[in-house]
Amino acid sequence: MWAAVLAACAACYLLKLAGMSVPPAVLEHPAVERVADLIPVALLAALVAVQVFASGSGLVLDARLAGLAFAVVALALRAPFLVVVFGAALVAALLRLAA
């Protein structure tokens, strides 16, 4: 675990440093810009889906979906990050308690 943690930290730092140091012409290409903008969108959307619906190698609907539904409403109402995150946890926890 430690090796992966440190390698990921090093990679993230070098990516930041590269942007600050590399001449812009090397990376400033419209396709590169588009892909780099879309990567966080694609990965975060996939992470949401997998976190909420995956259970091992199966897909399930459980209390996590209610947590996500709360998050959608809270975000639409411009609630702060911590309200979104811990509110989703609370909704899921209460639902499990009731079940």
Place this chain on the structure above:
Amino acid sequence: MSDPEPELTARERRAILRDSIAVGVATGVYGVSFGAIAVTSGLTVAQTCALSLLMFTGASQFAFIGVVAAGASPWSGALTAALLGTRNTLYGLRLAPLLRLSAPVRLGAAHVVIDESTAMSVTRDSTAAARVGFWATGLSVFVCWNLATLAGALAGEGLGDPRTYGLDAAVGAAFLALLWPRLRDRRNQVVAVLAASVALGLVPITAAGVPVLAAGAVALLVGALTRGADPTEIPEPPHADPHHDPHHSDTDDSDPHQSDSQGPAGGGA
């Protein structure tokens, strides 16, 4: 150190400092959720704090623990985190000509290139103002984020099964909150739905960790197949007070092409 730019007035400096520190504190407290979720995902307190100290980019940190919690190898967590870290490279490209830092200073500055420090400096119209916004935001997020991570990790340590407290649902909510500001754009919405579908389709037939990485291919494909100018997207920082920052809402359209980024925007001495 020759700096041809005009000095900031004390008043301008104070206003930028105040806004930046407000954003820094508001963002930093998210660290509580990261710390708590990380230890209940199976990381030690030390590993959790190492991520906040050394990786210091929230989405990548959440991705790392999310992938690990799903039962995948830590290395697919690392790869996902690095992929998400690529957006900081783009931020650096925008910041470098504006901040104009010497090479040794860049080594330190690079570490605090994140969504919030970028958002609070790229809208400034002089190097001096951009530097104040960058450092004040970056450093205040860094301090608060790390303290909050430690507090969350220590609090999470005694919790036991994260499912009892719904913390598994909290991770999905955290990713959605990070994604949310990017969903105003129609193309991003399409990519998000495609990526989520690809990931879910792969869950039953691939090892944990693979579905998320494979969804990154959707970004590659759509990015390669579409065309048109695309300014770097920098999510709005939380609680940024628009009336202190008249350029705030311009981040989406003030710079539709990158060709002028060789020189700082204005300065106007």
